[in-house]
Amino acid sequence: MTSPRTAIVTGGGRGIGAAVARGLTARGVAVTVFARTRAELDRVVAERTAALAVQGDVRREEDVGRLVAEHERALGPVDVLVNDAGILVRGLAEELSAAAFREVLDVNLTGAFLCARAVIPGMKSRGRGRIVNVTSISGTLGTAEASPYNASKWGLVGLTKCLAEELRPHGVVCVGVSPGSVDTEMLRRTPFAPEMTPDDVAKVVVFAALDAPFAVTGANLEVHG
Numbered sequence: 001m002t003s004p005r006t007a008i009v010t011g012g013g014r015g016i017g018a019a020v021a022r023g024l025t026a027r028g029v030a031v032t033v034f035a036r037t038r039a040e041l042d043r044v045v046a047e048r049t050a051a052l053a054v055q056g057d058v059r060r061e062e063d064v065g066r067l068v069a070e071h072e073r074a075l076g077p078v079d080v081l082v083n084d085a086g087i088l089v090r091g092l093a094e095e096l097s098a099a100a101f102r103e104v105l106d107v108n109l110t111g112a113f114l115c116a117r118a119v120i121p122g123m124k125s126r127g128r129g130r131i132v133n134v135t136s137i138s139g140t141l142g143t144a145e146a147s148p149y150n151a152s153k154w155g156l157v158g159l160t161k162c163l164a165e166e167l168r169p170h171g172v173v174c175v176g177v178s179p180g181s182v183d184t185e186m187l188r189r190t191p192f193a194p195e196m197t198p199d200d201v202a203k204v205v206v207f208a209a210l211d212a213p214f215a216v217t218g219a220n221l222e223v224h225g
Contacts, residue, residue, distance in 0.1 A: 004079035004130065004210060006030045008071055010058055010115055011085035012050065013040030015185065016134060019202035020082050022049040027210060032071040034058070035085065051075060058085045058111025068118045077126065078119045080209045083112035084134040086152075088186050093147045101148040108152035109159065116163060120172070127171040132208045133160045134201075135176040137224050146190075157220050164218030175208040176220035177201065196223065 007024050011017035012033025021031045021044055032052040033044050041053035054070050056063030071078060086108045089100045116131050123129025138146060139153030157176055164174040181195045204223050208216065 004029055006032070006071065006075045006078060007080035007082060007209065008032045008034060008067065008078055008115070008119070009050070009082040009084060010034045010111070011083075011134075013037050013044060015084075016179070016198045016201050016205075017082070017084040018044050018049070019198035020084060020205045022047075023199070023202040023206040024080070024082075024209065025049050025051070027206065029080065029210070030075045032067070032075060034067050058083075058115060059106045061114055064111075064114045064118050067115075072122075077122055078129070079123075080130045080132070081115055081119050082132045082134065082205060082209065083115055083156075084205075085111050086134070086186070088146070088149050088189060090145045090149075090189065092145055096148065101151075104148035105152045105155070108149070109155045112156055113159060116159075116174075120163075120167065123172045124167070124170040129167075129172040130209050131160075131163060131167075131172070131174040132205055133174070133176045134205065135160065135178040135220055137178055137180045137222070139176075139178060139220070140222075160220065161218050168217060171214075173208075173212070173214055173217040175212065175216055175218070177205050177208055178220050178222045178224070180224035 009021045012021045013035035031050040033050040034054050038055045044050045045053045054067045136153040138150045139157040160176040179201045
C-alpha cells in the first residue's frame with residue numbers, strides 16, 4: 001500500500017480523536033481535525049498535532065461536504081478517514097425521549113456514514129484508502145441506561161463490515177476499533193472506571209490506518225483492557 005499522506009479525524013478536538021491526530025501526525029501524516037467546538041480544534045493545531053482545523057457537525061451533510069473540500073484544497077486527497085465523533089446520552093429506555101435517542105444515532109452512526117460516503121468516491125478512484133471507525137465494547141454487549149449509545153455502536157460495527165465488503169474490490173480497507181473504558185470526559189459520566197488512556201486506543205487506530213495488512217478489512221479490533 002502507498003503510504004498515506006493525509007487523514008481526516010472527526011471528533012478530533014479531544015479524547016481519543018485528539019490522540020489519534022497526534023499519533024498520525026507523529027508518523028508524518030497531514031491531519032485535519034473536525035468537531036463542533038472551535039477552541040478545542042484550535043488547541044490541537046496550535047500544539048502541532050494536526051495541520052488543519054475545520055469546525056462543523058457530522059450530522060450535517062453540508063458541513064461534511066465542506067470538511068472534505070477544505071481538506072483536499074489544503075492538504076490533498078483523503079487517504080485515511082477516522083470516524084471518532086460520538087456522544088452519550090444516559091437514561092432508562094422508558095425515560096428517554098425519542099429525540100434524545102435519534103440524536104445519538106445521528107451523531108454516532110449517521111455521521112460516520114455521511115463522512116464515509118463523502119470520501120469513498122475519491123478512494124475508489126485512486127484504488128486505495130482506509131476508513132477506521134471507532135466503535136466500542138458497547139457495540140458487542142449491552143449496558144443498562146445506554147440504549148441509544150449501544151444501538152449506535154452495534155450499528156457502527158455493522159456499517160464497518162458492510163463497507164468493507166463494498167470496498168474490498170477497490171483496494172479500500174474499512175476497520176473498526178472497539179475500545180473498552182477509556183479515560184475521557186464521556187466515561188466520567190458513567191459508573192465505569194477507566195482501564196486505558198486515549199493514547200492506548202490511538203496506537204491501535206494508527207496501526208489500523210497505516211500498518212495493518214489488507215487482510216484486516218472488515219475486522220472489529222477489540223481493545224478491551
